[in-house]
Amino acid sequence: MSFQIRSSQFDVALMTGPRVSHFPSIGVRTLSKLCADFGLKVAWLGGDELQARGVIPGPQGGAVVLAQDAQARIHRMEVRSVVRLSLPQSFPEPFEGWRSQGLVPYETAVALDLSKQMDWNPSIVILGSGNRALRWASHLLETGVREVYCIESLDLSKNFSKLYAGWEVEFRRFQMLGGRFVKARLLSLQQKSALLWELRVLDEKGVRILETTRVICAGPFSLRPGVREYPQGSLLFEMDQTALATKSEDVEGWVSEEVRARWIAVKLIRTLVQMSALQREEHERIHRRSRRQIRQIDLHKTESFQPGFQGKWLDRASSERLRSFSGVPTATLRPKGVASIECIENIECNLCEKACPEGAISLVSGRKGDENILKQDLCTACGLCLVACPSRTPVLIEERESSQALLVFAAPAHHEWVEKQWVTLLNRKGDSLGTARLVRVLDEPSTPKTKLLEVEVPSHLIWEARSVRKPRTGAAVDETFLKALHRHEREENKVEILLDGVKRFARDQIPLSLALLEMGHARADDVLNCVDASCGRCVGIVDGQKKFLCAEKVHRGMAVRLDTRADSQLQFEVTSSDQVEICPCLGMSRGQLKSLIRQGKLNSPEAICSLTQVGGGGCHGQLCFDSVRKIMIDEGVDSENFVDWRFPTQDWSLNLSG
């Protein structure tokens, strides 16, 4: 038996929490660059090579961080500051039946979608209505899911979602694609068949029953700040990871993560670096930029734009505001047409500006009022801004001296668009404005996801029509639906496995927990699909041995036995919200936790964690801790910024024979 511990010292450790997929994200890169520029030693703990296993906060600030590398060697680092990237809250407030495989977190849903094995039809419910939820909903609608609901349940009294920059743009796209938005309280979720669930919600008209293939938790489910320092002054930070792999996938998430990282960097540099005069100047410059960006991001709250309608038409006020916006062209009667940039909301996205080769779009200086956003004289109607926009907001307008005009829209590339056929014109909220002829499908410019469609529309609709779809047909002749329906038949590479004594077909070499989700035989414990066994929940017997299913790959002839006792205990006879189980690891209900807090007169998050052990179970709070925090706040315990630094973020094993 021998241990080799590698000790080192760093100023800042940037580490990932459980299930964080993108590393290093923009936040990590920004933060480390700024810190390194000021001479701070920065450690990256994430990805496949070196993973952080635990943080032990020091009494005077700073911490000891333990990490393990790909060869299972242990690294011990003394650091003056820690920044941990975590996923935003994954689950909504617990409700009856929430602990079931029907309710899957967004990250699991994305993994299932990438595998292209899930058939989301006929209907999907997405909980939350933030940008990420709406974008995912739009994606599903574009890929042929017939009905997608976004349910906002966080704060029904406020227009919560508008807290996010760029929300209006996403919402318009979602509506144009036919998505449905509901503000309602979640009541219960009950399984009807392997791939059909019944979600009951309470909206202003009463109880509504939605039948759905899955309920996807996309959030946001809380209004917590994106950066938490706990304990105050300790330089131990937790930061929400909102950016995806590329900026165009989620501009708002990307920019907000970057801003958060810059804010932390400013604080760390000020505390940890003895600055020279020159450095102080540079620090001040970064600080100013950070403050300006934060102000800019907040602007959309006061300067938002949601179009009003009179029937299907824009009302006068909205129309006037739109036409007077400096991104919208004043002269559209041009031989080649002109782009119309209609992002009236004050958002940080400038992908169209970067895409324009002529410099005809200046969003940054245009929003300051220094110049027009669109310099229409420079626009050559090349269409590059249309394909660059992830929300497909810009259009090309070519007005003619006749009753017909040409509009060019960006549309999903995987649809089979046929020239000279009729398409349905849609307004900004997805209502049909009639049919129009698809004149041309442009080959250039295009991307794998987007194609440009040239559509002939009546001239009076050029400021109303903002999208097209194929005319609705019955399911029996809907190509997208039929394609999705027969996807499994085309799928190869499936092998036979024995699941609880029954023969099943699963894709070869994929994680077993993912295979169970695809087949509809997963348990509530499998929904986190963490891949690294960090939740410690998905235990099963594989070929006679107890294993974590997410860490096991499917292979031909494997025998799997699932422990379904936990699921069989899921009851749908909950009579009050206090009976809802919030901590599945400890089997604790909301009422039990509340009474423990009251009985013990516990008034700090540490005391509650220490005495009730919540968050200390196998999943380390991944399933329950957001709900626990909410209960703490309801019970008058200040835990808004509490970060559970309990060690470790994942289970780990040390091979003593090594």
Next chain:
Amino acid sequence: MSHTKDLICIGTGVAPLIAAAQALEEGRSVLVLNPDRDFFRENSELPIDPFYLSEGYLKNSTKVSPDDFNTLALRVRQSDAEKVHEKLKPYFPGSFDLISGDDLSPSVASVRSRSRLWVTQDRALAEDFALHLQEQDVHFQFAEGVRALRFFPGISSRIFSAKHFEETEDYFGILMHRLADIDVDRYRLGLLDFMREKLGAEGILTHVSQLKIKEKDLYFHSPTQGPMQVEYGEVRFFYTPQMESWMDSIAHGLSQENQWHSFKNMFQPCFWEKWSLISRDPIDPTWVGQFDGMIAWSENRSISILHKTQNSGNANARHANAMIPWVSHDSFKNIGSLCHQLLKWDRFSLRAVSVYSTFYQVNRLTSRLRLRDTVTVEGLSSGFLGDIADAVCGVNS
């Protein structure tokens, strides 16, 4: 703002609260001040009594010295669960139960009655200790081999296999029954809650700074109350490692640096780690095991091991960054050795590590320093002497 208080207790742990509670009972007016952001952040009360009375051990000698067996046996006798419960109950405001070892979810503060298994590989040492226990009239059993090890928390069922059976013959154990294990978290939180209720928001102040002691007045700044001046009858500092730099400046202000310097050198820092590991075998919650200076017990479906760090007892560690000694190579080695050699595990899964800092008194001439007639510094080394019971009794004595 100006006030008058009979007693001002200053500290970060449980001792100032007990002193304040005692003074309240006597009808004196009290103010409690804490330079730290909150109470108990330093964890200067250990979760279990390590029964270390050997200064030699704390100075990194690897074994308990036979010279210390007499006091250790006395300590065991004093740790009878019923006696400790009786001793502590009067000072605790609220329900304080005596429970059995297998009661896994007590809802109130309690003293748990647990059996202690002290294991060694040195037969002579075990017999010597047994002799001392006999002299103190402590009820115990002497066991060898598997009979000694089978109660050790987390022990693998592999010890009964032919392969390991022979190895176990080298172990000797002393089994002691009905010893106290105090629910430290609930005790101190219950006490804090009671004192907050009694004294109100203005009576217990945390995060205080800029403290100055004059002839009759104490000046300080509180984030909630702002600058304050309090006329005092008596000031009692309860020294913990966290307060060191704070105390340095106070002694400097009172021109007592030399006295303070020699006083604080009587105390050496001691850093502890509590490792929580997942046990693959069921753990008997009624037993606490002790081997090679490490104490193992069942806690919340996992096995907890209290381990003293290598840097404990090193005076320089006090001045360095206090996080340095934690989870070092030696900690891994010692925990690994316990799991591998004694428990017969082939691997372990780590669930959590929490850290504690206490101090022990090198020279037991005095545990009190008088900075002025009405200003004293108390050095209550609760972690060294045992657990929270020492702090309670120490303050009240």
